[in-house]
Amino acid sequence: xxxxPNHGVTEVSHTADLALRITAESLEQLFIKAAEGMYxxxxxxxxxxxxxxxxxxxxxxxxxxLLVAFLSELLYLLEEEKIAFHYINLxxxxxxxTCSITGSPVSQLQKSIKAVTFxxxxxxxxxxxxETTLVFDV
Amino acid sequence: xxxxxxxxxxxPDEWVISPSYRSDMRLPVHIFASRKMLEQVLVDRxxxxxxxxxxxxxxxxxxxxxxxxxxxYGFPIGGVAASLYPTGMISPGAxxxxxxxxxxxxxxxxxxxxxxxxxxxxxTAMNHFCPSGVGSEGLVRISSSDLEQVLRHGSRWAxxxxxxxxxxxxxxxxxxxxxxxxPEKVSDHAKKRGLTQLGSLGSGNHFIEIDVVDEIFNPxxxxxxxxxxxxxxxxxHCGSRGLxxxxxxxxxxQLQGAPRRYHYTLPDRELVxxxxxxxxxxxxxxxxxxxxxxxxANRQMLAWSARRAFEEVFTGKVKNWxxxxxxxxxxxxxxxxxxxxxxxxxxxxxxxxGATRAFGPNTPGxxxxxxxxxxxxxxxxxxxxxxxxxxxxxxxxxxxxxxxCHGAGRxxxxxxxxxxxxxxxxxxxxxxxxxxxxxxxxxxLAEETPAAYKDVDExxxxxxxxxxxxxxxxxxxxxxxxx
Numbered sequence: 168x169x170x171x172p173n174h175g176v177t178e179v180s181h182t183a184d185l186a187l188r189i190t191a192e193s194l195e196q197l198f199i200k201a202a203e204g205m206y207x208x209x210x211x212x213x214x215x216x217x218x219x220x221x222x223x224x225x226x227x228x229x230x231x232x233l234l235v236a237f238l239s240e241l242l243y244l245l246e247e248e249k250i251a252f253h254y255i256n257l258x259x260x261x262x263x264x265t266c267s268i269t270g271s272p273v274s275q276l277q278k279s280i281k282a283v284t285f286x287x288x289x290x291x292x293x294x295x296x297x298e299t300t301l302v303f304d305v
Numbered sequence: 306x307x308x309x310x311x312x313x314x315x316x317p318d319e320w321v322i323s324p325s326y327r328s329d330m331r332l333p334v335h336i337f338a339s340r341k342m343l344e345q346v347l348v349d350r351x352x353x354x355x356x357x358x359x360x361x362x363x364x365x366x367x368x369x370x371x372x373x374x375x376x377x378y379g380f381p382i383g384g385v386a387a388s389l390y391p392t393g394m395i396s397p398g399a400x401x402x403x404x405x406x407x408x409x410x411x412x413x414x415x416x417x418x419x420x421x422x423x424x425x426x427x428x429t430a431m432n433h434f435c436p437s438g439v440g441s442e443g444l445v446r447i448s449s450s451d452l453e454q455v456l457r458h459g460s461r462w463a464x465x466x467x468x469x470x471x472x473x474x475x476x477x478x479x480x481x482x483x484x485x486x487x488p489e490k491v492s493d494h495a496k497k498r499g500l501t502q503l504g505s506l507g508s509g510n511h512f513i514e515i516d517v518v519d520e521i522f523n524p525x526x527x528x529x530x531x532x533x534x535x536x537x538x539x540x541x542h543c544g545s546r547g548l549x550x551x552x553x554x555x556x557x558x559q560l561q562g563a564p565r566r567y568h569y570t571l572p573d574r575e576l577v578x579x580x581x582x583x584x585x586x587x588x589x590x591x592x593x594x595x596x597x598x599x600x601x602a603n604r605q606m607l608a609w610s611a612r613r614a615f616e617e618v619f620t621g622k623v624k625n626w627x628x629x630x631x632x633x634x635x636x637x638x639x640x641x642x643x644x645x646x647x648x649x650x651x652x653x654x655x656x657x658x659g660a661t662r663a664f665g666p667n668t669p670g671x672x673x674x675x676x677x678x679x680x681x682x683x684x685x686x687x688x689x690x691x692x693x694x695x696x697x698x699x700x701x702x703x704x705x706x707x708x709x710c711h712g713a714g715r716x717x718x719x720x721x722x723x724x725x726x727x728x729x730x731x732x733x734x735x736x737x738x739x740x741x742x743x744x745x746x747x748x749x750l751a752e753e754t755p756a757a758y759k760d761v762d763e764x765x766x767x768x769x770x771x772x773x774x775x776x777x778x779x780x781x782x783x784x785x786x787x788x
Contacts, residue, residue: 178720180718180720180721181376181718182349182351182375182376182715182716182717182718183375183376183377183382183715183718183719184377184378185719227558227561228561228562229561231574232558232561235558236558239554239558243494243498243551246440246498246547247494247497247498247547249440276439276440277439277746277748277749278439278508278746278749279439279440279507279508279509281402281403281509281550282402282550282553282554283554284378284379284398284557284575285379285398285557285561285573285574285575285577286378286379286573286574286575287573287575288574288575302378304378304401304402304403304550305509305719
């Protein structure tokens with residue numbers, strides 16, 4: 168299936184924090200685009216001459232909590248280990264995500280994101296796939 | 306979207322949203338704001354978020370909204386709510402990710418007009434001694450056992466290590482340590498982040514500012530606080546850094562199943578909560594207190610660094626460069642306090658998210674030296690505008706669970722702020738006003754342009770006219786350090 172022309176990530180106005188509207192043709196793609204959007208908000212640049220591979224498992228009670236848990240783990244690795252991931256392969260089940268991720272050391276980080284929030288979070292199915300809006304505390 | 310038709314003005318600058326507004330509201334929302342400020346508030350989703358907060362189970366009294374309110378996530382910034390202790394709920398999202406974000410005020414007897422030639426050097430020294438910026442690491446590397454002590458004892462750890470004085474602790478909310486912290490309820494992720502960040506400012510809206518006492522409104526209160534007209538003071542605004550962010554993240558996630566377990570529904574998942582006397586509630590309360598203690602110690606370390614900067618710049622140039630602490634207080638926190646609510650004395654957990662404690666005279670918890678005047682309340686303005694020192698009142702005890710506003714309050718989104726001014730231009734404008742700026746990021750600086758915030762003087766007028774606080778002094782900025 169070819170990508171829908173409107174699928175992607177757009178910033179949504181918020182008085183104090185940052186918000187992204189994300190659309191994708193599959194749930195896996197939605198998660199990956201959300202990660203890319205979060206890195207973009209943080210102004211991440213990496214040194215891709217060095218690669219680092221990881222396996223991650225996160226758990227949750229539904230797709231929304233899995234999305235927040237997944238992004239929060241990436242945020243932790245960004246802040247604490249200064250690594251951002253550009254290759255993400257996900258397997259999503261009802262209550263967990265298993266992922267293989269490959270990333271590189273961060274060479275530039277412009278903005279600190281404090282957290283990924285659950286504020287009004289709902290992953291919705293649409294005729295073209297999935298969409299959600301995520302609010303980040305900055 | 307709310308309109309004025311949904312609000313009832315009960316007194317000048319005091320408004321109420323009745324529980325009949327929406328069927329899931331459990332109690333009224335009480336707003337402190339002028340009509341002009343409300344017009345700004347009605348533009349975003351602040352009041353919808355306050356109404357959502359009023360649906361939390363176990364709340365008592367009213368949900369309080371301060372004049373600096375703005376849209377947040379889940380609970381509005383500038384909101385206060387109290388839940389009955391110990392059976393009522395505690396909600397991590399109603400306290401926020403930056404647990405015990407707060408402000409410390411240090412004062413000197415250095416006349417600003419006599420040292421204006423050294424302010425550039427002071428800005429450089431302050432920037433050198435106080436680590437700031439995105440991902441900034443702290444002043445000292447601490448061991449895991451030190452971190453356990455910081456989480457349990459807060460500023461008392463700093464005192465033991467020589468970074469604080471007894472006088473500093475006496476003039477800190479809770480004397481810089483909230484009892485009942487449970488470091489064992491703090492995740493390894495959070496602890497790892499805390500190990501490297503103690504004594505760092507961070508970024509965003511956090512800052513260190515050197516001000517001059519520009520006007521004194523209450524000479525008696527100012528004398529008790531040691532504030533002298535024309536003298537330098539320092540404000541330090543920051544919180545619990547990545548450690549606090551991680552603790553809130555962990556518990557908002559862990560409590561996602563709580564509505565099913567405790568049989569309640571919420572309009573927003575960010576507000577998830579657990580009874581304080583449940584295992585989950587106790588765990589969060591213990592971890593949140595640990596983060597609060599980390600934040601007290603963090604600001605204490607930065608105060609120690611600020612003193613080093615003053616010593617380096619002013620030794621041999623002024624007779625007394627010492628900085629004494631006026632007060633240090635939290636504006637994102639949950640505290641167990643006793644309040645009179647609908648005629649009954651009740652023990653409650655007061656959730657303050659973007660709201661400052663403002664206890665009146667002779668209230669337990671106020672340092673003895675401030676018992677007669679009420680607790681000092683420090684309200685930073687936006688960058689380049691005035692900040693205020695107030696005192697808490699008996700009216701705040703009756704109307705707002707002893708709480709007041711916490712700042713100017715944002716008006717513009719960050720993208721809008723960046724479109725309105727470039728960082729370089731803003732630096733030039735502020736320097737033309739005689740303000741020295743050190744900023745880690747120019748786009749980050751532009752996001753904090755004064756135009757992005759409400760007029761802090763109007764916010765102060767509302768809290769003083771409604772009796773929540775009294776004016777003591779106004780501060781004017783001279784040096785701003787932004788992460």
